Amino acid sequence: MKRFLGASIPLLAAGIAFLFGAIMLLAIGASPWEGLKALLDGAFGSWDRLAATAIKATPLILVGAGITIAFRTSVVNIGGEGQIVAGALLSTSVALAVPDLPGILLVPVVLIAGLVGGAIVGAIPGALKAYASVNEILSTIMLNIVMVQLMNYLLRGPLIDPREVEAGTRIPQTERLSDNASLPNIVPGVRLHLGVLVAVLAAVAVYILLWRTPLGFRLRAVGHSPDAARAAGINVKANITMALSMSGSLGGLAGAILVFGSEGQRMVTDGSSTGFTGSAGFNGIVAALFGGLHPLWTIPSSFLFGALLTGATNLQRVLQVPAPIAIAINGIVVVFVVSSGRIREKLDRMLDARSELDGPSGDDTATAKGASA
């Protein structure tokens, strides 16, 4: 019963968000019914479209799984955008430095470089929070701005394709990156690259980390009550830094996958972070919230939002409804899920009281509560 309610409220929120989507369509003079058809057809209509959905879901799974690490430690990470950019920049630099490594080495090397880049940019706000009491919501947002400008600087200057300079066009992009670093396809004949698999495995790894390892136990203890954790001899500051760093590392991995899974095989900037990330740093928060801040639920939830993003592209093609409608709907989903969290809490409390009346509950209830917190 409790699990059912826990799952149904995000679905209710999604239903309401789609209702708002329908209203937006009506407001701009498009048919909601045709819109829904175009959306579903665009997201699931063929194997290639399904693959596109999975590829759109990939950075959301990674950022979302990272978000769950932070939230479970009671720190907020709104720095996904900056962490994605950091991972992309570092992995791109590595690929430019050692382009001739064989693929079997270069692919893992660029993915690790992505992890490292994100981890560094995540560790900064983590350490600032732990050791200097700097609010991490603000510092992560500020680092987003810093990283975008760093990307613009590097892609217009040190990392720019020499041919762009020769031709005088100066498009801010790197040269075509080594084919050896390109993520291989995992299904023959469909554009579905290794990144999708990496992301799903990473989310599973986060689940194992949080609930099956001593480190995860310490992180959750800090998230539950820093005072109690400190009393139990846990180094709260180090764990907070660690949580944001790991959270950031997954964003960085998403950045590397965005670069080496792209058709263009290069990193490009249009001057904004959205241009490169497609707002994945924010959409990943949406996916994580929608998945109840549980790393495994983040996977299907990310596919859903990936479907919304690819579907919206088709919406634009078929009905000339601009694709940013997906971002607007995401915003509405966030507001409703967060608002309904209160309702859910109330329901949980009611059900808790009832199960106490029914007698002591097993370990299962504790897990369900953990999953819905």
Add this chain to the structure above:
Amino acid sequence: MRDFFTVSILVATIASGIRLATPYLLAGLGETIGQRSGVLNLGVDGVMQLSAFFSYWAVLETDNLWLGMVIGLVVGLVMGVIYAVVTVVLKAQQGISGIGIFLFGLGFSDLMFRRQVGTPKPANQLPEIPIPLLSDIPWVGEALFEHSVVTYAAFATVPLLAWMLRSTTFGMNIRAVGENPQAADSLGVSVAWNRTFAILIGNGMAGLAGAALVLELGIFQPNLTNGLGFIAVALVYFGAWRPVGIMSGALLYGLVAAVVLQWKAQGIIPRGASDIAAMAPAVLTILALIILAGRVQAPAALTRPFSRH
């Protein structure tokens, strides 16, 4: 002759710094009122983008700048009502729901712009209105007294809000519900209403900030703010929750931006360096947060929803 030339450039830079400070100032002051009542609004950037688009669209269609400003304010207030319902009535987590508002603003303004306007078209810009006599003062006049109505209004709001927070019943109630809502509630001060009013003021000012930004430029593009609204939120910490502090921060950011623009225009710095310089507000904010952490006190009930228990 050369001296005069440098002074005139200096004057132009200061004038442009003040102009650039205006949206930071309006949004930052509004956020201050909200935060003093205990409500963090991270959605400022989204509200600014929405109000900027609708204000721009109104001016594009009617050429009426006043209407543009009013539309900006109204969009801000509408978003304020939504945010009050979400944070005060439903008591949602404030940081995250603000991100929801931001995403909605980013997406919806982009959607409406592409659908209704398509490509950026120039609209009427806010005219500079020199203040008689004062604007005749050499140099100072041009730097300080040749601005748009919105800029004058934004700076005039600073002492007004400082006075309101310090000396009026409304201001004291706002501070009370932000510091100790339980005590305020037990004295019969409505936490919900005072927070709602504070949110409305904050979002209304964010709406005006978006309108000021777009009407000063005379053109809209998707993601026009490019993080400006987030910096405005950080400005509140920078300014230690005091209107005068917010003004100092806004002026600092505006002037830094103006100097960078001036250097870029004169070719003093290469293009790449201006990307680095554009990090300045964010880096300054992080440094300020490090220095101020533990020294200035945030409103005690900031981000804490209130319910009677």
